[in-house]
Amino acid sequence: MSSPPAFRAKLGPVIIAMLVTSPVWAHAEQGQAAGFLTGLHHPISGLDHVLAMVAVGLWGAQLGAPAIWLLPVTFPMVMAFGGFLGLIGVPLPGVELGIAASAMLLGTMVACEARPPLWLAATLVGVFAIFHGHAHGTELPAGENGLLYSVGFVIATGCLHATGISIGLIHRWPSGRIVLRVAGVAVAAGGAFFMWRAFS
Amino acid sequence: MRRSSFAAFAAALVLLWPGEVEAHLVTTGLGPVYDGISHVLLSFDDLLPVVALALLAGLNGQAAGRKVLFTLPIAWLAGGAAGYASGVALFPAGFASLSLLLLGILTAADRRLPPFVVKGLAMILGLVHGSGNGAGIAAAGHDALGLIGITLAIFVLVALVTAGVVSLKKPWARIAVRVAGSWIAAVGLLLLGWTLRGRI
Numbered sequence: 001m002s003s004p005p006a007f008r009a010k011l012g013p014v015i016i017a018m019l020v021t022s023p024v025w026a027h028a029e030q031g032q033a034a035g036f037l038t039g040l041h042h043p044i045s046g047l048d049h050v051l052a053m054v055a056v057g058l059w060g061a062q063l064g065a066p067a068i069w070l071l072p073v074t075f076p077m078v079m080a081f082g083g084f085l086g087l088i089g090v091p092l093p094g095v096e097l098g099i100a101a102s103a104m105l106l107g108t109m110v111a112c113e114a115r116p117p118l119w120l121a122a123t124l125v126g127v128f129a130i131f132h133g134h135a136h137g138t139e140l141p142a143g144e145n146g147l148l149y150s151v152g153f154v155i156a157t158g159c160l161h162a163t164g165i166s167i168g169l170i171h172r173w174p175s176g177r178i179v180l181r182v183a184g185v186a187v188a189a190g191g192a193f194f195m196w197r198a199f200s
Numbered sequence: 201m202r203r204s205s206f207a208a209f210a211a212a213l214v215l216l217w218p219g220e221v222e223a224h225l226v227t228t229g230l231g232p233v234y235d236g237i238s239h240v241l242l243s244f245d246d247l248l249p250v251v252a253l254a255l256l257a258g259l260n261g262q263a264a265g266r267k268v269l270f271t272l273p274i275a276w277l278a279g280g281a282a283g284y285a286s287g288v289a290l291f292p293a294g295f296a297s298l299s300l301l302l303l304g305i306l307t308a309a310d311r312r313l314p315p316f317v318v319k320g321l322a323m324i325l326g327l328v329h330g331s332g333n334g335a336g337i338a339a340a341g342h343d344a345l346g347l348i349g350i351t352l353a354i355f356v357l358v359a360l361v362t363a364g365v366v367s368l369k370k371p372w373a374r375i376a377v378r379v380a381g382s383w384i385a386a387v388g389l390l391l392l393g394w395t396l397r398g399r400i
Contacts, residue, residue: 087393
């Protein structure tokens with residue numbers, strides 16, 4: 001079971017590269033990069049947000065065209081509008097309940113493989129997007145670079161949708177449809193947990 | 201005629217409203233031209249609007265792409281020269297956010313615009329951002345050659361992005377560009393919130 005010579009020839013430089021020490025750049029994050037990273041981290045820092053964002057992608061994939069591309073185009077802008085309202089201090093009552101309800105309802109839609117008219121699906125997702133955006137807008141930390149924070153924030157949100165859509169592509173296989181519906185149940189259950197926590 | 205006079209008055213008002221200049225050049229140690237090139241590539245304040253306009257021009261076809269390819273760098277250089285000579289930046293408060301919002305929405309909507317409109321947007325964007333760069337370079341005591349680097353970088357960037365978008369044939373690829381536009385619009389909206397929060 002000896003390894004081929006070509007493999008051993010490549011292994012040597014790899015080991016040397018791993019053993020060669022390099023300077024440590026372990027400074028605390030600061031400046032513009034910190035703003036970008038904070039923005040990138042914010043949407044994935046709360047499981048309630050993550051569940052709803054991924055569920056939007058899953059549902060879009062289930063609904064197929066044109067919802068699969070309409071939702072990712074409209075959602076970031078509507079969510080940013082919610083963030084805008086939060087930033088300028090416009091109050092929105094029941095934000096936590098709205099976020100939990102979004103996971104419950106979107107999960108239920110995926111679980112039931114619901115196919116409402118496109119306008120209704122877009123409106124539903126848009127309303128929930130305002131709640132999510134508002135929560136992010138009011139939680140934005142002070143002292144960050146606004147532009148880079150926003151860029152990171154939007155990229156992370158878009159990537160969560162893309163993750164949901166990518167997972168949702170299993171919808172084309174019969175067994176994949178069942179898995180998707182089970183995933184919808186899991187999202188709805190997560191939403192119910194966050195709803196219970198919001199009330200307790 | 202009355203409408204165009206009003207538009208000219210509104211444009212003049214916006215351009216004459218002075219804002220804060222945040223146009224620091226990156227110092228590479230390779231000279232002012234390379235400093236200018238790296239400034240465009242590393243400063244999201246300038247990079248993002250250029251990419252947004254290039255995406256929009258690409259979606260509007262070859263004619264619009266060619267107009268932006270030459271108009272934007274020339275306007276940027278002219279604005280930069282004026283800003284460097286006068287030391288005054290015509291960078292209105294909120295211009296960055298509103299320009300991102302407008303360009304992002306137009307890209308996400310994927311509506312055909314007359315080439316002169318795209319050219320006009322390129323001219324305004326170039327003059328305003330260029331003046332900010334020029335005034336920033338003058339204030340920092342750097343060499344005006346940095347403007348040449350900035351102009352060259354913008355020319356190459358616009359050429360690459362616009363040509364890439366013009367060559368897209370598959371529908372999903374154009375949708376990806378529209379999604380990018382919606383992300384840019386979302387960034388603009390959030391940035392507007394940041395700007396207003398700082399002023400309220």
